[in-house]
Amino acid sequence: MYRDPVQSLQPAQHNSIATTMAMPAATRPLRVGMIGIGTVGAGTFRVLARNQATIAGRAGRGIEVVVVAARNLARAAGVVGTGVALTNDPMQVATHPEVDVVVEAAGGTGPAREWLLAAMAAGKHVVTANKALLAVHGNELFAAARQHGVALAYEGAVAVSIPIIKALREGLTANRIEWVAGIINGTTNFILSKMRDEGLGFAEALAQAQALGYAEADPAFDIEGVDAAHKITLLAANAFGMPVRFADAQVEGITALQGLDVACAEQLGYRIKLLGVARKRPDGVELRVQPALVPATHLLAHVNGSMNGILVKGDAAGVTMYYGAGAGSEQTASAVIADLVDVARLDGTNAAQRVPHLGFHAHAVDEHLAVLPRAAVHTRHYLRVPVHAPQDIEAVGAWLAAQQVPMAQLALAADKALPPGSGAQVLVLTDAVAQATVDLAVHALASHRAVAGPVASLRVEMLEA
Numbered sequence: 034m035y036r037d038p039v040q041s042l043q044p045a046q047h048n049s050i051a052t053t054m055a056m057p058a059a060t061r062p063l064r065v066g067m068i069g070i071g072t073v074g075a076g077t078f079r080v081l082a083r084n085q086a087t088i089a090g091r092a093g094r095g096i097e098v099v100v101v102a103a104r105n106l107a108r109a110a111g112v113v114g115t116g117v118a119l120t121n122d123p124m125q126v127a128t129h130p131e132v133d134v135v136v137e138a139a140g141g142t143g144p145a146r147e148w149l150l151a152a153m154a155a156g157k158h159v160v161t162a163n164k165a166l167l168a169v170h171g172n173e174l175f176a177a178a179r180q181h182g183v184a185l186a187y188e189g190a191v192a193v194s195i196p197i198i199k200a201l202r203e204g205l206t207a208n209r210i211e212w213v214a215g216i217i218n219g220t221t222n223f224i225l226s227k228m229r230d231e232g233l234g235f236a237e238a239l240a241q242a243q244a245l246g247y248a249e250a251d252p253a254f255d256i257e258g259v260d261a262a263h264k265i266t267l268l269a270a271n272a273f274g275m276p277v278r279f280a281d282a283q284v285e286g287i288t289a290l291q292g293l294d295v296a297c298a299e300q301l302g303y304r305i306k307l308l309g310v311a312r313k314r315p316d317g318v319e320l321r322v323q324p325a326l327v328p329a330t331h332l333l334a335h336v337n338g339s340m341n342g343i344l345v346k347g348d349a350a351g352v353t354m355y356y357g358a359g360a361g362s363e364q365t366a367s368a369v370i371a372d373l374v375d376v377a378r379l380d381g382t383n384a385a386q387r388v389p390h391l392g393f394h395a396h397a398v399d400e401h402l403a404v405l406p407r408a409a410v411h412t413r414h415y416l417r418v419p420v421h422a423p424q425d426i427e428a429v430g431a432w433l434a435a436q437q438v439p440m441a442q443l444a445l446a447a448d449k450a451l452p453p454g455s456g457a458q459v460l461v462l463t464d465a466v467a468q469a470t471v472d473l474a475v476h477a478l479a480s481h482r483a484v485a486g487p488v489a490s491l492r493v494e495m496l497e498a
């Protein structure tokens with residue numbers, strides 16, 4: 034069924050390549066080498082084949098996959114059929130003499146970095162859907178792309194079906210971006226929607242997500258907020274013209290979130306979402322992922338199930354919103370192929386005249402723009418304070434006021450929000466206050482005589498539209 038990888042890499046087997054080699058670069062098909070033909074790779078191959086004429090009409094030339102790397106070649110052959118060379122050595126694709134552009138759809142941050150560096154050193158453009166790789170090694174990889182004058186495109190790495198990189202890099206170039214925020218992980222949004230709609234606990238909702246294929250067997254990157262942090266890091270770099278600073282991002286997932294807080298937030302008129310937030314401040318950038326309350330009437334509160342939604346606030350455009358599937362085979366292919374069309378158009382052009390990788394030309398990227406520490410982040414907050422008796426609400430309110438915590442609302446959780454036996458709960462919504470003040474207050478509250486258990490604390494994001 035599959036071809037011997039060494040034999041199959043002989044050019045003679047590729048009639049389409051043999052006949053196109055003599056054509057000028059701008060008119061012959063763009064020749065693609067793919068590393069990985071799993072969910073993203075197979076979707077890309079399928080959509081390229083299905084929409085061939087439309088894509089060629091937009092790109093100005095055909096786009097043709099000529100070689101594919103995978104570990105399981107029989108499975109790969111089942112996807113690509115005959116006429117495409119197969120190998121289980123990704124380096125052969127990265128350095129293949131007949132390849133113009135390498136699509137990396139394998140994943141990981143180790144070998145994938147080597148493949149991309151080798152491909153770019155060999156003068157090939159690169160398209161990747163690998164957010165982990167770019168979040169961790171992006172500064173090095175973008176520098177290599179500049180050095181070799183090649184494109185490094187990554188729309189599929191952020192919000193797949195939503196062309197948010199294109200929006201930031203091209204559509205919104207007039208704006209000083211004030212903030213970017215959104216729901217950028219479908220797995221956790223599915224889990225949070227289940228917790229709210231069906232009153233499930235976190236573990237139960239995660240099990241459902243896994244059974245329905247919305248969560249990986251190892252969901253750690255999703256539920257711990259790491260995947261969303263990879264994406265908000267890339268969005269921040271594009272929004273503010275800063276290096277990729279994933280190591281400085283504050284990352285909190287939803288593993289410790291209680292159904293009780295989902296219900297109490299609902300009582301106060303809010304929903305809990307895992308948000309990625311990048312906000313420019315006079316003294317730096319907030320770069321963070323955390324479960325946060327958003328008003329139930331807010332646009333983001335209505336992004337449910339596995340969908341993604343992103344808001345961008347520009348000084349000229351105001352707030353714009355982007356909504357769509359944040360994962361999936363053909364949904365990601367949509368972005369990968371859009372990048373391939375860009376490459377087909379820019380191939381052979383002067384690198385200095387192309388859209389810069391992070392939206393700003395290298396000399397305009399602010400190397401000194403730092404990520405603000407967690408303690409300095411100012412937002413509103415939600416606190417849930419378990420107390421011995423409902424009348425303890427007065428003691429909690431007085432104590433918080435004495436700690437300089439500005440309160441906008443103080444209430445008791447309604448019985449219907451509470452699972453049986455959970456005891457009285459005081460709910461607090463603060464005005465904007467530094468995280469450091471809230472952390473101190475929560476720490477000290479733990480030993481207050483009225484308090485009957487651990488205090489829950491979450492940010493409240495108003496994301497003014």
Ligand SMILES: NC(=O)c1ccc[n+]([C@@H]2O[C@H](COP(=O)([O-])OP(=O)(O)OC[C@H]3O[C@@H](n4cnc5c(N)ncnc54)[C@H](OP(=O)(O)O)[C@@H]3O)[C@@H](O)[C@H]2O)c1
Nearest residue numbers: 069070071072073103104105138139140162163360361365
């Ligand atoms: N799935 C999504 O919805 C989605 C969305 C956006 C971005 N992404 C990103 O896209 C990338 C790929 O994800 P995926 O879901 O498509 O993964 P996947 O289904 O597991 O496919 C990975 C592919 O890469 C191949 N591969 C991995 N390591 C290899 C190696 N050392 N040598 C040769 N082939 C290798 C695998 O080959 P075998 O099958 O033969 O093992 C498989 O064909 C990841 O970076 C992911 O974060 C995924």
